[in-house]
Amino acid sequence: MKYLVMVQGTQADYEGMRGKPSPGSPAWSEAELAAMYAYMGAISNDLSETGELVDAQGLAEPARTRLVTAGEDGKPVITDGPYSETKELMAGYWVLECESLERVTEIAARVTRCPGPEGITDYPVVIRPILDGAGDI
Template identity: 80%
Template sequence: MKYLVMVQGTQADYEGMRGKASGRAPAWNETELQAMYAYMGAISDDLSESGELLDAQGLTDPAQTRLVARGPDGKAVITDGPYSETKELMAGYWVVDCASLERVTEIAERVTRCPGPDGLTEYPVVIRRIQDDARDL
């Protein structure tokens, strides 16, 4: 079965990774940042070696996000980020093909142990099964 494993974050988290601390996120130093990239890269490498990895990407910060919605008049309303009213957004993901929900849960649990600076917000890792066909609704 295919699953989407989502990592979450906020604009403040991305700013923290650039070394700019705020009340909502600590500043990362270069050593912490490299440890995080190495840790996440090792997960991707292991999933690739096991044949479970279909895709994995980190996403740019919410400030580079654009929302497109339909307004009351039926015309598109386009809003550029960041969105202060939005809590966390997807910061990156893996698409995996695993034998079971238990296996993908093991992967997500490993993701939760990613290193970072003291005071880092720990977001849950979200697992969503990818629909195979209309029967999965």
């Protein structure tokens, strides 16, 4: 079965990675950033070697987000981010092909051990099964 494994973050977390701290989002050093990227890269490399990796990507900061909705007149309404009402957004993901929910849960548990600076917010890693077709709902 395929699964979407998501890591979360906020605009403040991206700012912290650029050295601009705020409560719950400390400034990252270059060494801490390098350790985080190396850790996440190693996970992707391991999953590629096992044949479980379908895709993996980090996402741009929430400030670069755009929402498109339908207006009352049917024309699109376009809004740029970030959004103060949004707490966490997806910061990156893996699409995995795993034999079981237990296996993908093991992988998510490994993701939770990613290194970072003292005081960083620990977000849950989200696992969502990917449906094969309309009959799976």
